[in-house]
Amino acid sequence: MSQRRRTPLDSAFHLAERQGDLMARLYDAAEGGGLGEEDWREVERLLPLATMGNIDGRLMKALEIFAEYGLHRHPYWLRGLVNRLRPCQNQALHEYVLKSLVQLPEEPLLTTMMTPVPLEEKLRRRGWRVQPST
């Protein structure tokens, strides 16, 4: 099974998408009747992914209190969690893009250095920026 090659831009896109999903899920719960046990476990799984592990001390404390008192059932506290979460997510994306957390994927060199092009084609037929046929 072939895996699609991801450019750095692609993976930043996916991170932003994941964060957006989590936020939307929490907002919906905050406007509705809170989160059930299953949903909360799902949110707990998504949290480190969306923040890339970038969770500050206050958010950590908040999560401990949520677990202790089961606050995920109450929309009011969920709204508070969203407010705590937003700066962490922003920080994560910021670092991901700017502080070279981006892993540059192995790109094929955009020259004909691996396979030489026929000189006759260069002189007569082929135009500019045409990839060599392999």
Add this chain to the structure above:
Amino acid sequence: MSSPLLNPPLRSLGDLRRMASLLLDRDPAHLEKYIDYLTYQPQTFTEARGLLAGGRHVLIDGITGAGKTALMLYLLREFYEEGFRIILRDAGGLEFINLALDIPMVMWIPEGCSFKLKRPEEAAENLEVAEYGGPEEIVREAFKGERRFHAVCNRLFHPRDYEQWVEFFGGLLGEILHICHTSPPSRDRRLVLAVDELNDLVTSSQYALSPLHRSLKAVIEMNLRSLRKHYVTLMASTHGLSQISRGARSQFSYIFLKRHQGDELYQFCSRNLVTVRNEVFWFVLNALQKLPNDEAFLFDPVRRFDRVCFPNPIVYERDEMEWRAEISETCFETSIDVLDLKIAYLRGRTLNFEEIADEAGVSTATAWRRWKKVERILKAEAVNVDVR
């Protein structure tokens, strides 16, 4: 289900930019720059079709046995098929006879000498051997004659006379320039001047063999632009890039690098590959040191580059041919005229060449050349003449 502000549909790069600037709380212009950097890839594909239009000089560089002459013959065939007239300066290797297998050509040898090609027979049929008195005959025939391919074999008949090579080639170039300068530039006059082993004629300025070498170098570098303007293509092959000064090298539109080694290669690469990625630079540098004979790196006028391959056109090596050349004594200049006597007289007064040139009303190079000729003749005839 979700609010559009928090989960916007991200479909395009523009969406991502807006989203990212929102999230990152940054100036979008700054971000723009960063995203452009991320998506930037160097493009290094050459544009070589202009080469056959004429007037774009070509330099072929590589070590001995790397296939410089083979590449030159390949390019000459392409030019010939485009309808160009060709003057080829042969460096004594006679590789051009491979092209005579199917191209009718004239081989020019000095007056009084003789050349007979016996094998390969099909090349001998196409080869017309003609004698020249001076370079003007060759140039006249090359511009107007029926056959379009002219090979000039000067070095074969003057094997050790370095100054004679330079003097003769200087005359040839002078005749071509004379025709160019006395008529308007025209695309119809399509001429390729191919010089095999330019390093015979032009040496680096510190090690000039004679004043003639130095002056020919200056003449070539000065007239590169002029030749280009008149759609004359100069095609040269050398052992070293330092034979031609860096400024003049920029007049060569296309540079072919064959297998090469050493400092000059590093200098060329470090100057011309400043924009490429680090690993590309090292790849090129390594590849150039072990390039097969039928491959080359081609640099175009804006120094994009490609690795190109071409079929090797050399079928017969010099050893596999059968030919006989006779050198006659008459092809060396032996007569002394009044100017020679005058210069010899002035030299006898222990003047230096600049003063002699002033007195005799000629250039310093001429005075020097004439004196050398007189000296040679006197030595050959073992005449001990006190010129005083």
